[in-house]
Amino acid sequence: MGNDSRSGEAAPCVVVGAGPAGLMAGETMARAGRRVVLYDASASPARKFLLAGRGGLNLTHDEPIETFMTRYGAAAERLRPAIEAFPPRVMRDWSAELGEETFVGTSGRVFPKSFKATPLLRAWLRRLGELGVTLRLRSRFLGFDEDGALSFAGSSGEESLKPGAVVLALGGASWPRLGADGGWVEPFRAAGIEVAPLKPANCGFVVDWSPRIRGAFGGAPLKSIALSHGGARVRGEAVVTTAGIEGGAVYALSASLREAIAAEGFAALAVDFKPDLSEAALAARLIRKAGQSVSTFLRKSAGLAPVAIALLREAGPLPDDFEALSRRIKRCELRLVGTAPIARAISTAGGVAWSELDADFMLVKRPSVFVAGEMIDWEAPTGGYLLQAAFATGAAAGRAAASWA
Known part of the structure; x- marks a missing residue:
């Protein structure tokens, strides 16, 4: 030049x-x-x-x-x-x-x-x-x-x-x-x-996953979901990592999630695995046939991927009641305990x-x-x-x- x-x-x-x-x-x-x-x-x-x-x-x-x-x-x-x-x-x-x-x-x-x-x-x-x-x-x-x-x-x-x-x-x-x-x-x-x-900013977050999630689902995509935190709701996609969760839908909420962790030590991120269905409509689909495993039942009746089923179990034992199970699918809370390192963030706040x-x-x-x-x-x-x-x-x-x- x-x-x-x-x-x-x-x-x-x-x-x-x-x-x-x-x-x-x-x-x-x-x-x-x-x-x-x-x-x-x-x-x-x-x-x-x-x-x-x-x-x-x-x-x-x-x-x-x-x-x-x-x-x-x-x-x-x-x-x-x-x-x-x-x-x-x-x-x-x-x-x-x-x-x-x-x-x-x-x-x-x-x-x-x-x-x-x-x-x-x-x-x-x-x-x-x-x-x-x-x-x-x-x-x-x-x-x-x-x-x-x-x-x-x-x-x-x-x-x-x-x-x-x-x-x-x-x-x-x-x-x-x-x-x-x-x-x-x-x-x-x-x-x-x-x-x-x-x-x-626009960063991933740390989740204290069980060994099953870290071992079997690191890198698994979560498609066509909705995430909610602090009154905001975002539709999109995310990825489960061995350390936590990241992806476009997560990045859109990163500011409020980051500040919640700074204030409380954690942030509760709600995942809706079936954002196009109401709880009632989802419950009506949850019909389990005799002899069917829980995973097969959720995959066929609710159209859930294996990683989604695993995350539902991370939140505790699966409810037997279809209405309660529908609520879990529509609002599965993940406990985020930290941000990914700033060196791997897309951008910076401050x-x-x-x-x-x-x-x-x-x-x-x-x-x-x-x-x-x-x-x-x-x-x-x-x-x-x-x-x-x-x-x-x-x-x-x-x-x-x-x-x-």
């Missing part, structure tokens, strides 16, 4: 972190006519973005903006201006301009037609190069010097610089092997900036406190320093909401930083 020549020129704008938020901040500043240098600790950019594309890159979600914003919980109103300025429609147009047309899946999720992240990232990096953005890899952000300069450790040693404006987009702490390891938290706290503890940021994502205590993406204290479920907010906050911080510079 472009040469980092400084002679006779004003100090460049700097972006730290080459994930979606940082790349979008760099593009936005370069389009505004600023000279941009983008630093990243990894050997290649956007590694987590590429990982997200392995199963089909879910860029955003196609739903009314008011519904869309509810996915961000308490942070919705602080994120709203950025997302309304860079909404899903703009995200799709941006992708198309890079040669990756998108489509809306049956669930409302939006994907590139190629289903891949690699072609999109390659085209994006070409565009950034054409805009003159310089990419400096293997340069790790260490913090702030005493005089407020940014400090980096690179292959040639440590360096400090004072850019005209900087956007920090260093990510959370999930999948640290891909670059986002939360190493920025302590330097921020040392600088007097409040950071809410980083916690796993981060720079909103009280530390102004409306343009600038640090109140560090004028000219802007923050974007998962570094900020917000979380969202999977479904395109994570990437949408990362892109939108990157664009917003980039606009503000370009104006400041």
Whole structure:
């Protein structure tokens, strides 16, 4: 990408972190006519973005903006201006301009037609190069010097610089092997900036399974179920693991489950194995023939998979009464006792406190320093909401930083 020549020129704008938020901040500043240098600790950019594309890159979600914003919980109103300025429609147009047309899946999720992240990232990096953005890899952000300069450790040693404006987009702490390891938290706290503890989001949970579940059903899918917790109900799928449970339906409830465990030491997750049937309709189906085993009876009469039957037994002896058994099938409670490690979470909750940021994502205590993406204290479920907010906050911080510079 472009040469980092400084002679006779004003100090460049700097972006730290080459994930979606940082790349979008760099593009936005370069389009505004600023000279941009983008630093990243990894050997290649956007590694987590590429990982997200392995199963089909879910860029955003196609739903009314008011519904869309509810996915961000308490942070919705602080994120709203950025997302309304860079909404899903703009995200799709941006992708198309890079040669990756998108489509809306049956669930409302939006994907590139190629289903891949690699072609999109390659085209994006070409565009950034054409805009003159310089990419400096293997340069790790260490913090702030005493005089407020940014400090980096690179292959040639440590360096400090004072850019005209900087956007920090260093990510959370999930999948640290891909670059986002939360190493920025302590330097921020040392600088007097409040950071809410980083916690796993869109994560799996630990269940103290019986040896039978761990031995026979690790990796077994739970299909066409509904999960409930804290007044919320989500239909979808999950997977039983040897350590607990994970999957899309679980991730959608992860915030409330995580907070319940933190407060009470456990969370009761209710599983409805037959969400399309009422208790009465299910009870009417439960007719057991003489000589039929319980497993055969439940498989044939209720259409339950072996893993579902095993989970029903985890909750205690199966009731003989059909109505009570129907209630168990419709509400089988699993006791979750912990979250999976943050290193295996899809995303991270916590981060720079909103009280530390102004409306343009600038640090109140560090004028000219802007923050974007998962570094900020917000979380969202999977479904395109994570990437949408990362892109939108990157664009917003980039606009503000370009104006400041």
